Amino acid sequence: DARVTQTPRHKVTEMGQEVTMRCQPILGHNTVFWYRQTMMQGLELLAYFRNRAPLDDSGMPKDRFSAEMPDATLATLKIQPSEPRDSAVYFCASGDPGQAFHQDEQFFGPGTRLTVL
Amino acid sequence: DQQVKQNSPSLSVQEGRISILNCDYTNSMFDYFLWYKKYPAEGPTFLISISSIKDKNEDGRFTVFLNKSAKHLSLHIVPSQPGDSAVYFCAATTSGTYKYIFGTGTRLKVLA
Numbered sequence: 001d002a003r004v005t006q007t008p009r010h011k012v013t014e015m016g017q018e019v020t021m022r023c024q025p026i027l028g029h030n031t032v033f034w035y036r037q038t039m040m041q042g043l044e045l046l047a048y049f050r051n052r053a054p055l056d057d058s059g060m061p062k063d064r065f066s067a068e069m070p071d072a073t074l075a076t077l078k079i080q081p082s083e084p085r086d087s088a089v090y091f092c093a094s095g096d097p098g099q100a101f102h103q104d105e106q107f108f109g110p111g112t113r114l115t116v117l
Numbered sequence: 118d119q120q121v122k123q124n125s126p127s128l129s130v131q132e133g134r135i136s137i138l139n140c141d142y143t144n145s146m147f148d149y150f151l152w153y154k155k156y157p158a159e160g161p162t163f164l165i166s167i168s169s170i171k172d173k174n175e176d177g178r179f180t181v182f183l184n185k186s187a188k189h190l191s192l193h194i195v196p197s198q199p200g201d202s203a204v205y206f207c208a209a210t211t212s213g214t215y216k217y218i219f220g221t222g223t224r225l226k227v228l229a
Binding site: 104 | 123149151153158159160161162163166168206208210212215216217218219220221222
C-alpha cells in the first residue's frame with residue numbers, strides 16, 4: 001500500500017530552536033510538495049520539487065525556511081530559527097502527472113503538527 | 118490575495134439530504150479544479166475533479182459543477198452520510214503546472 005510518510009507526526013519546540021520535518025514520497029513519484037495548513041490561510045503551498053530540483057519556493061519565508069531533497073526517497077523542510085507563528089500542520093505530498101489515474105492528483109502524507117512555544 | 122475562496126467555514130446537513138459546498142476563484146488562467154476531503158489527523162485525499170471544458174462531473178454521490186463565467190464551482194453530495202463529515206478543500210490549477218492553489222476549506226458535519 002504505497003503512501004507518503006512524514007516524521008515526526010507531532011513536534012513541540014521552543015522559539016528559536018531548529019525544526020526539521022521529513023517526508024518519504026511514494027516510490028516512483030517525481031514531484032514533491034510541501035504545504036502548510038493554518039486556519040486563516042487554509043493549505044498554502046510552500047515549495048515543490050520535480051526530479052529533486054526545486055521548481056518553486058515562492059511560498060516559503062526565505063530567511064528561516066529551507067527545503068531540500070537529498071535523494072529521491074527523502075524530502076526535508078527545515079525552520080531555523082522557529083517562531084510561534086510557524087505553528088501549523090505541515091503536509092508533504094507527492095505525485096507524478098504522467099502516471100496519475102486522476103489528472104494532476106497529489107497524494108498527501110498525514111502531516112506534522114508543529115507547535116512553537 | 119486569496120485566489121481561491123471558500124466563504125463558508127462550516128456547514129451542517131441532516132443525513133440523507135443534499136450537501137452543497139461552494140468555491141469561488143479569481144484567476145481566469147485556472148483550467149482544472151479539484152476537491153479534496155480531509156479527516157482529522159490525516160492528509161487530504163482526492164475526491165473529484167473537473168476540467169474547464171466541462172460544466173459537470175459526477176462520481177457516485179458526488180457531483181461537481183463549474184460555472185466559468187461566474188468563476189464558481191460547487192460540490193454536491195447526495196445523499197449525505199455521516200461518514201462524509203470532514204473538511205473539504207477546493208483547489209485550482211493551470212494545466213501543466215501541477216501547482217494547486219487551495220481554498221481555506223469548509224467543515225461539513227452530517228447529522229445522523
